[in-house]
Every structure is written in structure tokens, then in C-alpha cells.
Amino acid sequence: MPDTLTKLAYQTFQQGKQAFGYTHKTLINRLREVVSPVEPGSTSKIPASTLSLLKQRLDELTEVDWQDAEAGVYPASLLFDNPWDDFFKYYPMLVFDTPSVWERSKKKQYQDFGADVDTDGYPSYYVQNFHHQTDGYLSDMSANLYDLQVELLFNGAADPMRRRILAPLKRHLDNLTGNPKVLDVACGTGRTLKMIRDTLPQASPYGVDLSPTYLRKANELLSQEPGTLPQLIQANAEALPYLDNYFEATVSVFLFHELPADVRQTVINECYRVTKPGGVFIICDSIQKSDNPEFAPMMDNFPSVFHEPYYRHYSTDDMQSRLESAGFHSVEVSNHFMSKYWVAKKG
Numbered sequence: 001m002p003d004t005l006t007k008l009a010y011q012t013f014q015q016g017k018q019a020f021g022y023t024h025k026t027l028i029n030r031l032r033e034v035v036s037p038v039e040p041g042s043t044s045k046i047p048a049s050t051l052s053l054l055k056q057r058l059d060e061l062t063e064v065d066w067q068d069a070e071a072g073v074y075p076a077s078l079l080f081d082n083p084w085d086d087f088f089k090y091y092p093m094l095v096f097d098t099p100s101v102w103e104r105s106k107k108k109q110y111q112d113f114g115a116d117v118d119t120d121g122y123p124s125y126y127v128q129n130f131h132h133q134t135d136g137y138l139s140d141m142s143a144n145l146y147d148l149q150v151e152l153l154f155n156g157a158a159d160p161m162r163r164r165i166l167a168p169l170k171r172h173l174d175n176l177t178g179n180p181k182v183l184d185v186a187c188g189t190g191r192t193l194k195m196i197r198d199t200l201p202q203a204s205p206y207g208v209d210l211s212p213t214y215l216r217k218a219n220e221l222l223s224q225e226p227g228t229l230p231q232l233i234q235a236n237a238e239a240l241p242y243l244d245n246y247f248e249a250t251v252s253v254f255l256f257h258e259l260p261a262d263v264r265q266t267v268i269n270e271c272y273r274v275t276k277p278g279g280v281f282i283i284c285d286s287i288q289k290s291d292n293p294e295f296a297p298m299m300d301n302f303p304s305v306f307h308e309p310y311y312r313h314y315s316t317d318d319m320q321s322r323l324e325s326a327g328f329h330s331v332e333v334s335n336h337f338m339s340k341y342w343v344a345k346k347g
């Protein structure tokens with residue numbers, strides 16, 4: 001397909017996802033006003049100028065994503081990769097589950113798990129209904145709904161944000177021979193691992209996460225297509241089950257805002273330990289307050305609307321200092337849309 005046509009197709013695809021996200025949220029919010037209204041004043045109103053800035057940032061993200069695909073950083077097919085079957089299959093379930101999410105939010109129930117969910121052995125900071133979601137991260141239903149929820153939250157920008165880690169990762173690994181090992185810490189349902197495999201087929205991908213059901217979902221996704229099946233391990237990122245200096249690259253997407261401050265440092269220290277000297281560690285997470293003061297009201301609303309208990313601290317945390325205190329150096333920081341990136345070197 002000529003480039004201009006592919007670009008047009010990609011822009012249309014992203015606009016479709018944006019429209020789906022806006023429409024879903026508008027309808028669900030209207031329904032909530034009738035069925036389970038939130039207390040007035042519990043969140044601040046977002047000015048129209050902020051929403052238009054947000055739209056501009058989203059368009060910029062789409063453009064830079066397209067440019068990377070056009071430059072061959074990753075295959076253009078990645079731009080259109082979407083778990084459609086799951087989306088159609090699980091959208092009705094997500095809608096039917098929404099009233100229980102509202103109920104949990106209204107009653108401030110943050111540790112509400114079904115009788116069949118085994119919460120033993122997990123750190124207490126983890127045993128919560130992050131995003132008010134049913135069963136937290138600990139059921140198959142939660143794993144089935146997760147990608148759809150994130151797509152709706154970010155109006156289709158979740159994968160474009162994850163793809164921002166690929167250019168620095170590729171720049172680093174392209175200089176190496178053999179099969180460089182890449183670890184995704186808190187790999188969730190495996191979307192980043194799939195992107196890494198499609199972009200760097202020579203790499204040996206590894207994934208670690210605390211949730212057995214999310215790992216099962218990742219395995220389902222990653223075994224659908226040919227390519228190296230990443231080694232997936234259930235483990236706490238605070239004690240990664242790997243030897244020192246094992247990985248040429250370590251990445252982590254959307255994890256650190258969900259960790260208490262001290263755990264954030266422990267996990268960064270662990271990522272340092274398992275990364276080889278000369279290796280790279282790349283983080284993608286939420287933007288922080290100092291990046292976009294205009295988005296501060298949204299960042300203030302986020303922890304209560306989506307039950308993110310550690311987000312407030314994260315939003316002003318000095319991640320660069322944490323990386324440097326672990327031993328990383330030459331930390332490069334950048335922002336795209338609602339996300340922030342740290343690319344740090346070891347040794």
C-alpha cells in the first residue's frame with residue numbers, strides 16, 4: 001500500500017478508536033448520573049482548553065507513531081494490531097460489570113474480591129481493586145477486560161504509548177549480535193512483549209508479572225502467532241527471579257504509578273541488578289505534574305476516579321533520582337500525550 005494510503009488508514013483507525021472511547025465514556029457517564037451519581041465536588045471540572053490540548057497531544061502521538069513505522073523502526077502492521085475478537089467478545093461483559101465498579105467506588109471498597117479469588121501470598125499493596133476493577137488483577141475476567149478498559153480510558157492510545165519504548169530499545173539492541181535477552185517487568189497481558197517480538201525478532205523476550213491470570217492471557221496472545229514464545233514467570237518485581245547482569249535490556253510499562261514509593265525504589269534496584277553492564281532500562285508510565293501543569297486537574301482526579309492509591313505520590317516523584325541512586329546513568333526523559341519515558345544506561 002502506498003505510504004499516504006497507509007497513513008490515512010492509520011489515522012482513520014485511530015480516530016475510530018478515539019470516537020469509540022469518547023462515545024463509550026459519554027454514554028456510561030450519562031447512565032451513571034441517573035443510576036449512581038457521584039457526590040458533587042468530588043472531582044474538579046476539566047476546562048475545555050485542557051481537553052483541546054489533550055486532543056492535540058493525542059494527534060502528535062499518532063503522528064510520531066506513524067513516523068516511526070514509516071522509518072522502519074517497527075512494521076506498519078503493528079499500527080493496526082488490535083485484539084478485535086476480544087473487544088467484541090468482552091465489551092458486553094465490561095458494560096454489565098460497570099454498575100459493580102460504581103458501587104465499589106461509591107462504597108470505597110478497595111479490597112473486594114470474589115470468594116473464588118485466592119489473595120494469599122501477594123503483597124498487601126497489590127491486593128486491591130486498582131481502577132475499582134472487579135477482582136483487582138486476580139481473575140480471568142479481569143485479565144479479559146483489561147486491554148479493552150485501557151483502550152477506552154486512553155481513547156485508543158495505549159498501544160501507541162507502549163510503542164514509544166521501541167525506538168530506544170531497537171537503537172540499543174541493533175548494535176548487538178546474537179539473541180539479546182529483553183525482560184518486560186509487569187508484562188500484564190503481553191502487549192508490549194508482542195510489539196518487542198514483532199520489532200526485534202532476533203531478541204529473546206522474557207516477561208514477569210505477579211498475576212497468574214494476566215500471564216495466562218499473555219501466553220494466549222503470544223502463542224497465537226509464530227515467533228519466539230517469551231518465557232513468562234509469575235514473580236514479584238521486588239525480587240526478580242534472574243541472575244545478576246542477565247538482560248541486555250529491561251523495560252517496564254505502566255507499572256511504577258501502581259507501586260508505593262519504597263517499592264518503586266526496590267523494583268528499580270532489581271531492574272538495575274538484572275540488567276547487564278552496558279545495558280539499557282526503559283520505563284513508560286504516566287506523565288507527572290511537572291511535565292504538564294495544565295493537566296494537573298486531571299492528575300488530581302485520576303487517583304480517586306480510578307482508585308490508584310499510589311498515583312498521587314508518583315505524580316511528583318523524582319524518578320530520575322531513583323534511577324541514579326540505583327546506579328543507572330545518562331537518563332534521557334521524554335513525554336508523549338499522557339505518558340512519560342525514562343531511558344537509563346547501566347555501566
Ligand SMILES: C[S@@+](CC[C@H](N)C(=O)[O-])C[C@H]1O[C@@H](n2cnc3c(N)ncnc32)[C@H](O)[C@@H]1O
Pocket residue numbers: 126137162185186187188189190191192208209210211214235236237238252253254255258
Ligand atoms: C497497569 S498494569 C500494566 C500491565 C502492562 N505492562 C501493560 O502495559 O498494560 C500493572 C501490572 O503490574 C503488575 N504488577 C503490579 N505490581 C507488581 C509487582 N510487585 N511485581 C510484578 N508485577 C506487578 C500487575 O499484575 C499488572 O499486570
